[in-house]
Amino acid sequence: MELLLLFSVISFPFAVRLNVGSAAGSSLNSVSPLASGKSIGRHSAECHHMLKHLYNGAQVAVHMPPNITGQWVSSSCEVRPGPEFLTRSYRFYHNHTFNALQFYYRDNHCTEPTYSLLIQGTVHVQQASWVIRGGTEADYQLHRVLLFCHTSEAARDLSAKLRRDCGLEEAVKPKESYELWDHATGRDCTGPLGFSMQELLLLRVERHYRHGDPDSQTKELLLGDLHTDVSRRKVHKPSSYQPPLQSIKHDHDHSCIICQIVSRGSLQQPPSLPPQANVPVRVQGHWVSQRCEVRPGILFLTRHFVFNRDGHTWEGYYHHYSDPVCRLPTFSMHAIGHYSQGQPSAKVMGGTEFVFTVTQMKVTPLDLATTSLLNIFSGDECGTEGSWRLGVQQDVTPTAGCAALGIRLPHTEHELFRMERDAYGRRLLYNGQRPTNGSSPDQPHKRASSYQPSLVQCSPGNHGGTNTGREGDQHFRLGGGCRGCHSDRRFHLFALLIWPLVILQIM
Structure with missing residues (x-):
């Protein structure tokens, strides 16, 4: 499910490593799928509200x-x-x-x-x-x-x-x-x-x-x-x-x-948490990030998953940003596919195995740097050549994905899910942690054994306060280089061309 995000660690090195663009959460761009509310049904307003007010509405x-x-x-x-x-x-x-x-x-x-x-x-x-x-x-x-x-x-x-x-x-x-x-x-x-x-x-x-x-x-x-x-x-x-x-x-x-x-725990007297039963994994519904999430490779994002009531199709909305409080969007992706729920995991107690396939993908560039990157790819590598425009969504399914973002379609991943309830009784959904090396769990033995940050189910009447997402007065530097990423001359050229845009965006 996260191939949309993590493949970019390998194939999108300069845009990621240079933090080109923005980060996810406290203010979604008006051209995003969530903001338009056209394709995610009647719960979109509530989910959009929760993504705008991360950290349960608290100021950070x-x-x-x-x-x-x-x-x-x-x-x-x-x-x-x-x-x-x-x-x-x-x-x-x-x-x-x-x-x-x-x-x-x-x-x-x-x-x-x-x-x-x-x-x-x-x-x-x-x-x-x-x-x-x-x-x-x-x-x-x-x-x-x-x-x-x-x-x-x-x-x-x-x-x-x-x-x-x-x-x-x-x-x-x-x-x-x-x-x-x-x-x-x-x-x-x-x-x-x-x-x-x-x-x-x-x-x-x-x-x-x-x-x-x-x-x-x-x-x-x-x-x-x-x-x-x-x-x-x-x-x-x-x-x-x-x-x-x-x-x-x-x-x-x-x-x-x-x-x-x-x-109150000590070396000799460890804490024992209150016993509780495993919550059955029932994924149907809408789920959103609770905080601006960080991924290896300097990715900041929020996620919104929709599991349809037919029990086998899903949609994922991934909003990528360049800052750690998710306010400066770089691009968004809308994935569509199907899934199947398997048996309880024999390896990870409390986990349930899933298999996900992505069959369709739409991409929206939300800053000039990402738009420029997408336009330098020629031929049938990522949508229509030279056609990318800021804030305009494009379906990359006909080109079997997007080489610039490392997306190949169709794609199947072996997932691990678990579900809990928080102190307020809300349902939380966890899916598998991504491999640190940027690879994909495209085979059963690569399935995760730990989890990403939890998603909370979108539910009516759960509104928080306004999140300003302050980062204090600290000015953050951009990081250069891409440790562990594949090198490509096109990306070296892109880095030289895009640096002025990067500087302009953080001034």
């Missing part, structure tokens, strides 16, 4: 450099590639030291702890990222990593891994702590656990509040993403974010019950 402020001092905790049971089910409780101090607790579980609701890690070290906030607009770079140094197993089963499993890969002679026992990392001696036995703290290389702190209501303020810490290939975690440089951690200090009304539970 980002201060740079970020102040990360304090305790930050998970607000839900997180799913990492593998899969791994965990909660996190990180505490950062004024002297740049930190204590990070990671609690791992056997189940997808984080009710049965298996083992915990205590990570100690230092972290130093650096400059604003030249690559990830809105993010801040940091350096870290690990001093110590302790392992504590809570069950005999986990102790046996980890003991076998450590004996095989790290030469650990003694068997790991439950209820005892073991040192896996010691900076002083150079000891490192974290490899068998797929452990890495590369997430500390990229930071972003967001403050959410409602105008005139200081008690409603919450703060979130977003740390860098993990590579979807566990074996590459230690060398991965983050290019997007994990689910945010919430500040305990700013949870004034203790409305985040899970946050309070996680905050």
